[in-house]
Amino acid sequence: MADSTLAQLGAIAERRWGLLTTSQAESAGVSRKQLSRMASAGALERVAQGVYRISGAPRQDHEALYATWLALGGATTPRTPDGVAAAVAAGTTAALVHGIGDFLPDSFDFIVPARKGTRLADVRLRIRSLTRDEVIPVHGLPTLSVERTIADLVEIGTDTSLVADAVQDAVRTDRLTAPDRLATYLDRAAARQGSTGQSLVKDLFELAGAEPEGWHHA
Numbered sequence: 001m002a003d004s005t006l007a008q009l010g011a012i013a014e015r016r017w018g019l020l021t022t023s024q025a026e027s028a029g030v031s032r033k034q035l036s037r038m039a040s041a042g043a044l045e046r047v048a049q050g051v052y053r054i055s056g057a058p059r060q061d062h063e064a065l066y067a068t069w070l071a072l073g074g075a076t077t078p079r080t081p082d083g084v085a086a087a088v089a090a091g092t093t094a095a096l097v098h099g100i101g102d103f104l105p106d107s108f109d110f111i112v113p114a115r116k117g118t119r120l121a122d123v124r125l126r127i128r129s130l131t132r133d134e135v136i137p138v139h140g141l142p143t144l145s146v147e148r149t150i151a152d153l154v155e156i157g158t159d160t161s162l163v164a165d166a167v168q169d170a171v172r173t174d175r176l177t178a179p180d181r182l183a184t185y186l187d188r189a190a191a192r193q194g195s196t197g198q199s200l201v202k203d204l205f206e207l208a209g210a211e212p213e214g215w216h217h218a
Contacts, residue, residue, distance in 0.1 A: 005030060006043055010054050016075055016140060017066045018057025022050045023076055049120070062097065062141075065089070068108050069141060071120055080113045084130045085142035087112055091124075091156055094149040097138045098175065101153075101166030111144070133181075146175045151185035154200070160207065168208035179205075179215050 008028055013020040022032055035052060038044045044052040048067035053059075060066060069075075069087055077086035088094075091109035095101045107122040116125055134148040144152055150170065153163045170176035179201055186197035193200075205211035 005034065006038070006054075009038075009044075013052075013054045013057065016070060017060045017063065018054050019047065019051055019063075019067060019070055020054070021052075021070050021075070023073070025052075027076075060139075062139075065093065065097070065108055066141060068120060068123060069110070072110065072112075072116070072118060072123070072125075074142070080129070082130075083132050084113070084135055087125075087142070088130060088135050089138075089141055089143040090126065090149070090152050092153070092158070094144040095153065095166050097141060097143050098146055098149060098170070100146065100149070100169040100173075100175070101162060103162070103166075134185075146170050147178050147182040148185055150176070150182060150204075151189070154186060154189050160204075164204055164207040167204050168210045171205075171208065171210040171212050174212075176212050179212050 009020055009025060009030060012024050012028060022035060025035055026032070035044060039046055039052065043055050045055055047053050047063060048071055051067040051070050053063075069089070072087045074085060074087040079085055087110045089097050089109070090111045092101075092103040092105040093109040095103050096105060107124050109124045109126070111128045111130060112125050113127070113129060115127060118125065134145055135142050136145045137143070143149070150163060150166055153166060167176065176182070183197035183201045186200045190197045190200040205215065
C-alpha cells in the first residue's frame with residue numbers, strides 16, 4: 001500500500017467528514033480492488049455500501065446520514081443550474097440535522113431535482129426544484145434552511161404538535177430568523193385549508209409558546 005495513495009484518499013476524505021466513496025476513489029485512480037485491500041489492511045473502514053472512512057478519522061454524530069448522502073452521489077453529482085446541491089436533507093432528516101424537534105426518523109429524507117433511482121434501503125427521495133435561499137450547509141451537509149424545514153414538515157403532513165416542538169426549539173435557539181419567509185413558504189399549504197401562511201405561522205407560534213423577536217403580526 002503506497003503512502004501516496006493513502007494520502008491522496010485522505011485529502012478527499014478530509015473534505016467530507018473523513019469519508020469517501022468508491023466513485024471518488026476511482027476518479028482519483030484508485031481501484032475498488034485497491035480499496036478492498038486497504039480496508040483489509042486496516043487503512044480504511046467500510047461504513048456503508050461503497051463508502052469508507054479513513055482509519056483514525058473520528059466518527060461523526062450523523063455518520064450514517066453523511067454516508068447515505070455520499071452514496072447518493074451528493075459530493076460528485078453536479079449542482080443544479082441554480083447552484084443547489086443534487087441531494088438536500090429534508091423533512092425530519094433536516095430537523096434532526098438542525099437539532100430541532102423530537103424526531104427519530106426511521107429513514108433518510110432527501111430532495112432531489114429530478115427522478116433518481118437508488119438501491120439504498122430506508123431512503124426517501126422527493127423531486128422538487130429548490131432555490132439557493134432554501135438550502136444551507138449544516139456541518140457540510142446541504143440541508144433545507146430552518147424555515148424551509150418547518151414548512152416542509154407541514155407540507156408532508158407531520159403531526160402539528162411535533163412541528164410546534166420544532167418551532168419552539170428553533171425560536172429558543174435563535175435559528176428561526178426569517179418568520180416572514182416561513183409564512184411565504186407556508187402559503188401553499190395554508191391555501192389548502194382556506195387560510196394564509198401568515199395565519200398558519202401565527203398558529204404555530206401560539207402552539208409552540210414561543211415566537212421570534214420582532215414578530216408583531218396580528
